[in-house]
Amino acid sequence: MAITTRVVERPTDDTSYVRATFKGLALTFKHLVDPHKVTVQYPEEKWDIGPRWRGTHRMLTTEDGKAKCVACGLCPTVCPANCIKLVPSVDEQGNRYPAVFDIDEFRCIFCGYCQEVCPEEAIHLGRHYENAEYDRKDFVYDLTRLTSQTHPVCEMWDPADPRGE
């Protein structure tokens, strides 16, 4: 059987590229004149993150600059990722404090249990997302780093609605 070709007649509106080109250019010029920006201009502009954002940790301190932590051991116990290393010690006044408090932020799953369980409101997740480092080992945050950071911290629950109702 011989091969035949059927030519379909289309309306000029569909086949002409001229109209489509002008349509596209019209949109481009519209944004040039009236920039309705969707992209956040990072890093000049920063995204407004929510009050319950769970980012890398921060340890709150007392007025004299010491970590609030009393090394009770609840956060390493509750941590499902086993990323907190804690070695308790006692100072001259007989107060418990953490001699070692390391959080491996690579292992952390940012569940927030450590903040929730902390009886001293010491360890907090941060409202913070700029975590780049030059070295993998810098992602293990030690006590000095945890206490010296100043970014805002996560509100685990809405103070106006603590039971989540």
Add this chain to the structure above:
Amino acid sequence: MSDQKLVNLTIEGRPVSVPEGTTILEAAKTAGVLIPHYCYHPGLKIAGVCRMCLVEVEKWPKLAPSCATTVADGQVVNVYSQKALDARKGVLELLLINHPLDCPICDQAGECELQDYTFQEGRADSRYREPKRFNPAEDFGGDVLYVTNRCILCTRCVRYMGDVAGDRALCVEERGDRAHIGIAPDHDLSHPWAANVIDLCPVGALVSKDFLNKARAWELDRTASVCPNCSQGCNVTLEMRDTTLVRMKPRSNSEVNHFYLCDEGRLNYEWVNRADRLETPMVAGKPASWENALAAAGAALKGATAHVVASASLSNEALWLLKQTAGTGKFRVAKGAEAPLPGVPDLALRADRAPNATGAELLGFSRADQPLAGAGAVVVIAGDDCAGLDTGALASAKAVIVLGSVVPAGAPAGAILLPIANFAEEEGTFTNLRGRVQRYLQARPAPGLARASWMALAGLAAAAGKGGVYDSAEAVFGAMAKAEAAFSGLSYDSLGLKGQMAAGARVNA
């Protein structure tokens, strides 16, 4: 049992049959109901001061303190009726009025009865708005620190020191809301059994200075064991944080130590954690594989009469394999002062400061002050007891084989050293001074290439052509029970975790 009349009663809907004179609290335990209590302890006299064990007995006008009420026929006891729950909730609320909220820094947290019962039955909040009473902590001497604020005045410690330890050092001072535990003038808790008050204390008021802030109760891995510090053979629990032994606690055994453990026993454990261990077999000062070291040792033992120095710290299994390999020999036992606990019959810190002198003697080893004296051409030293001995006798020896957990002092340069595990790193049995054979279990791995003592000695026996093949301490014990009349009829199954008397000792007793 035949002269004891049984009483039938109902506790929480469960029929219970107990001997006459039993308290409701003990009867409830047989029904599987633990009635909350603080002042009651099975090893102490009944005081009835905490009012925590109140239960409702049907047809009685008032609630009954179950620790001080004996059972009667046909009683119907309701532990969890609303009336009883309300009463206990009230008791807990009053106990918590002055109790500090310092659970995060309290050593007792996680094993605290006040925490447990408050969680079970207490109020979720406090109605007390006044400032809490504050008293400073007090050092009671010995290993005991008294944190006054946490005390709930159950007086277990007062009764223990007075009635069991026989040293009335403690009393309740002041009255009413100022009451606290006081220590008599010129007294401290340096009594050799005083640290038991730490275990008896249901809250964190009496805490161990040695254990203070070392670990949290829930981080610890617990292993049933036997105290290796004297021949009494008190049952203990080894509590490890990761692989570090952080404390020893008594494990109750009504035939040996009841609920107690002496201070020397509980505090002498740091040697278990020592880091300078013998970790690889050594032949003539060079590290060797187990195969080569055992082959060298076996060749030296073949056809020779060995002078054997054993240790009373080795298990029965290891000593029996040592006897199979090289014959019996001598051992030395470190001595110390004996310190009995007056309130418990046949319980003392014994003069023999090693756990298995009786086992060694039952297997034919004998005591000697200088076990190395008269050493011949081939010497086998098992255990770490040779420190400080005159090793001059070893200079003329042709072959010296040492099985030890540390590098032995004074061993000649050509010695064959075989690393063995200590008691926390292997399974085995000790025979206490009354002939009770008791198992201890492995709590952590042995360092480096060190092997369990029974395994190292089984390898040595095989290399010397004198032993069977054993794949576990249990198999060695089974073979020993068949071969040795003193241990006949025993097996790991029949020993359980409380031990059994050895046949040889039963005859002697």
